[in-house]
Amino acid sequence: MTDPSAKIITREQAALLAQKAREQGQTVVLANGVFDLLHVGHVRYLWAAKKLGDLLIVGVNSDASTRALKGPGRPLVPEAERAELLAHLSCVDYVVIFPETTVVELLKAIKPHIHAKGTDYTPETVPEREVVAAWGGRTAICGDPKEHATSDLLATIRKLLASESSR
Template sequence: MISPKRVTLAELPRVRAAASAAGRTIALANGVFDLFHVGHLRYLKGARAEADLLVVAVNSDASTRANKGPGRPIVPEGERAEIVEALGCVDHVVLFDSKDVVPVIRALRPDVQVKGTDYTPDTIPEAAEVRAYGGRVAVAGDPKDHSTTELIGKLEATRR
């Protein structure tokens, strides 16, 4: 079942226009969110604190394979999006197929692009794209003490 929170790339300009008309700011967070864990939750809660609305861009299965390799994702895109949609801190979810989130940024023009703590404001790949139209970048979440790759490793170790 697709949630009313789910939007398409083509609908993002409407989301932007509605937020602007209401005087609300938008934060954009993105990721694969495969094997959802507490680090993901803390990142998204931190991202939500940066603006009035939180839009989360979830990598499609094809985008995930391009970024993580042929064995990923473990969880299909529709299920990953559904998990993210269920969070109270999330206002909208969009699946994206590109290797990076730039097409989403161009369609949404978020007030702030938020990345996890494996980045700094100076290392966020999309920073120039966001700053070019007057947006800002931020880092949110707890220290990078959790990872899906680590969880997969632990699960594989228990099967040996």
């Protein structure tokens, strides 16, 4: 069994692995997100992304980029732990932590055949779709309907804590 920590790699390593995969005729897929409080929606998205190709690389927003995107108090789980959790999933081949607030630079480095996004997007609303199209890649929407979100989990937890503290 492979040590899951070996699946957490640098952008440069991911670019080389993607290049080798392309040379071997394999389809490279990149999925990305914050993945704070890993939940079933995340797992279904990543499982569906893996079914789109042979090599699934998952980009994870760094702590700093997550704070910039989600606000103070986020992430709840540090980037190294979020990456480790994802690395334990059998559908995930490699994980890369990226510092930018968008995945554009990681996409440009890896040049995946497919950029997989969750169902909270449509192909027309994915901000990076033109970047991926520039080298002939495509954007795919996958996973289950957006019925699970970390923000919703946090709201539920806050509500429970509030009711507990009022007792």
